Amino acid sequence: MDLNLLFSxxxxxxxxxxxxxxxxxxxATKWDAKMFQEKLLxxxxxxxxxxxxxxxxxxxxxxxxxxxxSLLNQLFEITKELLITKKIIFEEHYN
Amino acid sequence: xxxxLFLIFVLQLNLNAFSQSPxxxxxxxxxxxxxxxxxxxxxxxxxxxxxxxxxxSTDSALVYGKKAMSMAKKMNDxxxxxxxxxxxxxxxxxxxxxxxxxxxxxxxxxIRNKLQDSSGIAAVNSKLGNxxxxxxxxxxxxxxxxxxxxxxxxxxxxxxANSLKSNIANIYMALKNYTKSQQYLNxxxxxFKKNNQFEYLSNSYVSMASLYLFKTDTANAITYLHKGIKExxxxxxxxxxxSAYNNLGTIxxxxxxxxxxxxxxxxxxxxxxxxxxxxxxxxxxxxxxxVYNNLGEFSKAKSILLESLKIFKDxxxxxxxxxxxxxxIPVYASESKPDSVAYYTNLYVKNQDLVLQEKALKLSxxxxxxxxxxxxxxxxxxxxxxxxxxxxxxNRKNYQIISLIILAIxxxxxxxxxxxxxxxxxxxxxxxxxxxxxxxxxxTQNKLQEQRLxxxxxxxxxxxxxxxxxxxxVDNLKYGFKLSDxxxxxxxxxxxxxxxxxxxxxxxxxxxxxxxxxxxDLQSRISNFIEKANKSAHAIVFSFNVDExxxxxxxxxxxxxxxxxxIIQEAINNSIKYAKAxxxxxxxxxxxxxxxxxxxxxxxxxxxxEVELGNGLxxxxxxxxxxxxxxxxxxxxxxxxxxxxxxxx
Numbered sequence: 001m002d003l004n005l006l007f008s009x010x011x012x013x014x015x016x017x018x019x020x021x022x023x024x025x026x027x028a029t030k031w032d033a034k035m036f037q038e039k040l041l042x043x044x045x046x047x048x049x050x051x052x053x054x055x056x057x058x059x060x061x062x063x064x065x066x067x068x069x070s071l072l073n074q075l076f077e078i079t080k081e082l083l084i085t086k087k088i089i090f091e092e093h094y095n
Numbered sequence: 096x097x098x099x100l101f102l103i104f105v106l107q108l109n110l111n112a113f114s115q116s117p118x119x120x121x122x123x124x125x126x127x128x129x130x131x132x133x134x135x136x137x138x139x140x141x142x143x144x145x146x147x148x149x150x151x152s153t154d155s156a157l158v159y160g161k162k163a164m165s166m167a168k169k170m171n172d173x174x175x176x177x178x179x180x181x182x183x184x185x186x187x188x189x190x191x192x193x194x195x196x197x198x199x200x201x202x203x204x205x206i207r208n209k210l211q212d213s214s215g216i217a218a219v220n221s222k223l224g225n226x227x228x229x230x231x232x233x234x235x236x237x238x239x240x241x242x243x244x245x246x247x248x249x250x251x252x253x254x255x256a257n258s259l260k261s262n263i264a265n266i267y268m269a270l271k272n273y274t275k276s277q278q279y280l281n282x283x284x285x286x287f288k289k290n291n292q293f294e295y296l297s298n299s300y301v302s303m304a305s306l307y308l309f310k311t312d313t314a315n316a317i318t319y320l321h322k323g324i325k326e327x328x329x330x331x332x333x334x335x336x337x338s339a340y341n342n343l344g345t346i347x348x349x350x351x352x353x354x355x356x357x358x359x360x361x362x363x364x365x366x367x368x369x370x371x372x373x374x375x376x377x378x379x380x381x382x383x384x385x386v387y388n389n390l391g392e393f394s395k396a397k398s399i400l401l402e403s404l405k406i407f408k409d410x411x412x413x414x415x416x417x418x419x420x421x422x423x424i425p426v427y428a429s430e431s432k433p434d435s436v437a438y439y440t441n442l443y444v445k446n447q448d449l450v451l452q453e454k455a456l457k458l459s460x461x462x463x464x465x466x467x468x469x470x471x472x473x474x475x476x477x478x479x480x481x482x483x484x485x486x487x488x489x490n491r492k493n494y495q496i497i498s499l500i501i502l503a504i505x506x507x508x509x510x511x512x513x514x515x516x517x518x519x520x521x522x523x524x525x526x527x528x529x530x531x532x533x534x535x536x537x538x539t540q541n542k543l544q545e546q547r548l549x550x551x552x553x554x555x556x557x558x559x560x561x562x563x564x565x566x567x568x569v570d571n572l573k574y575g576f577k578l579s580d581x582x583x584x585x586x587x588x589x590x591x592x593x594x595x596x597x598x599x600x601x602x603x604x605x606x607x608x609x610x611x612x613x614x615x616d617l618q619s620r621i622s623n624f625i626e627k628a629n630k631s632a633h634a635i636v637f638s639f640n641v642d643e644x645x646x647x648x649x650x651x652x653x654x655x656x657x658x659x660x661x662i663i664q665e666a667i668n669n670s671i672k673y674a675k676a677x678x679x680x681x682x683x684x685x686x687x688x689x690x691x692x693x694x695x696x697x698x699x700x701x702x703x704x705e706v707e708l709g710n711g712l713x714x715x716x717x718x719x720x721x722x723x724x725x726x727x728x729x730x731x732x733x734x735x736x737x738x739x740x741x742x743x744x
Contacts, residue, residue: 011498018505025512036523043530050537057544059654064551
């Protein structure tokens with residue numbers, strides 16, 4: 001086989017293969033970008049959900065903090081009243 | 096004889112331009128010359144004089160031609176020099192010096208090739224064709240005629256193209272290809288007839304006559320010669336006319352009709368004397384001498400022959416000279432001069448040998464030229480093959496270089512694309528990691544918060560259980576022992592307070608166990624509360640109204656739901672406890688994109704400005720603020736109290 005012809009054939013084939021690989025790379029890049037976009041959207045959605053959840057939980061905890069204070073006051077009040085009643089009962093019983 | 100006649104005629108073919116009264120033109124040009132024109136104009140006049148003198152006097156034409164050429168060289172005007180060389184060559188052609196004429200034409204051709212003057216080149220080629228024809232180098236003649244014909248056909252000059260075809264027809268005639276020659280001539284006659292080109296038509300007729308002579312058809316030859324004479328007379332084509340008459344005379348001489356022959360040849364001589372064509376005139380005179388010899392008028396023939404011989408010798412026309420020697424032999428024989436007879440016989444034989452030798456030499460030289468031409472053609476072919484091989488190599492190399500460049504470009508593109516892909520992947524990965532990290536962080540925080548919630552729930556469960564135990568113990572104490580009324584009252588109050596705390600705790604647990612509360616849920620919870628309140632306060636009429644426009648599926652966060660519920664609870668408790676109301680209304684409406692919650696009673700009311708706000712009212716305000724809503728309270732003594740909460744979408 002003529003060397004020049006062989007060289008030309010190899011050259012043309014290389015160019016053809018490289019063009020095909022370039023096309024494949026372009027398609028793969030676009031596909032990756034699309035996939036990443038979807039993944040990013042999912043993550044962002046998840047992040048937004050977690051944020052909402054956090055906000056709710058924080059709100060609940062803040063509310064509960066206040067509520068717990070008020071509850072403890074009420075319990076203290078009940079305990080105080082019970083102790084006073086106990087004192088009255090003892091006073092009545094031993095007097 | 097026929098060949099001779101034919102050659103004489105052909106000589107006339109290219110002299111067509113001389114037919115338009117050249118003497119008058121020459122006179123007018125000379126007058127212009129007397130007016131001292133500038134150098135350029137002068138040179139042009141010399142050139143024109145050369146051309147027009149061709150038909151009148153070749154010697155004068157040579158003088159003016161020389162002057163024109165020297166001026167052209169001085170002016171360094173290539174175009175004019177080429178034209179002058181051309182005209183000068185024509186003069187030599189007419190004088191019969193074919194070598195000098197060819198030499199000058201080649202110089203002209205060289206200049207015109209440089210100038211790329213296509214029409215000039217075609218004109219020179221045509222003249223060279225005539226010269227080679229005269230030299231009987233028919234192949235070369237044909238080549239030059241065809242070159243010239245190609246140009247005139249492509250430029251659309253049909254008249255000149257047909258004139259050249261006449262010349263080609265003559266070559267075929269000389270090559271004895273009569274069919275082809277006749278075909279060309281018939282085409283020419285038809286074309287010239289159609290276009291009224293009488294001069295060319297006369298030439299074609301005379302050529303046709305020559306063809307018939309070659310075919311020994313003298314009757315047709317005579318007919319065509321007469322036709323030629325008729326057309327030539329119309330166009331005043333004297334050279335053709337002279338030639339035609341001479342040919343007619345010669346034919347009649349051969350037919351031994353000497354009187355007619357003499358008549359026609361004398362007409363030819365008259366015409367040729369007018370046009371002053373020396374050699375042609377001499378030829379006609381030679382023909383007349385032949386007639387005189389045949390008529391036995393040797394003395395008349397002798398003077399004419401000697402006169403012609405001088406001209407032929409001057410012009411170095413050996414063949415013509417031979418004919419003169421041959422004619423002189425019977426003349427001197429009639430005069431009984433054996434020495435002269437012997438002398439001219441010897442001259443004839445000797446010159447004939449010379450002519451034959453010359454012909455042989457010419458033939459061998461022609462063959463040599465042909466051989467050299469073929470050799471050169473082969474070399475050219477070889478070189479062309481080498482050049483085409485080199486060109487193909489060069490093309491292949493160029494193709495390979497271009498391919499390599501394309502490869503480099505594609506490779507770079509591919510590299511760039513790969514780099515770009517990796518860069519993009521890296522960027523995506525980085526962004527993804529950042530987002531995942533943030534997500535993980537927020538998830539951890541959420542877990543922590545949820546743990547806190549869980550702890551609170553556990554705490555509430557314990558407290559709930561303990562409060563239930565307290566209530567149960569208090570109730571047991573109340574019913575198990577006989578206690579004073581005062582103490583019973585106290586225990587009831589503790590039990591009620593603990594119960595209300597448990598309800599509150601349950602409501603809170605309900606709300607905190609949900610992430611979101613629908614309006615429907617909230618509505619049912621509020622209804623339950625109102626029902627319980629109604630049970631504890633029978634005298635009060637409760638009404639709970641919800642606008643149809645309120646979205647049943649509206650969602651609240653648990654804290655928002657709890658705040659709404661607490662505001663209603665607080666407002667109703669206030670109305671029951673302090674307002675002595677008989678009617679309490681709870682309304683939810685939706686107007687102009689605003690949610691409005693109204694709790695109103697018809698109780699004692701209070702002066703809003705004078706009363707200091709207690710914990711209950713402040714809590715309601717605070718909760719409304721947490722709901723991002725506006726809080727409004729309206730109260731007048733004995734006119735009841737209205738609490739309103741607004742929230743726009």
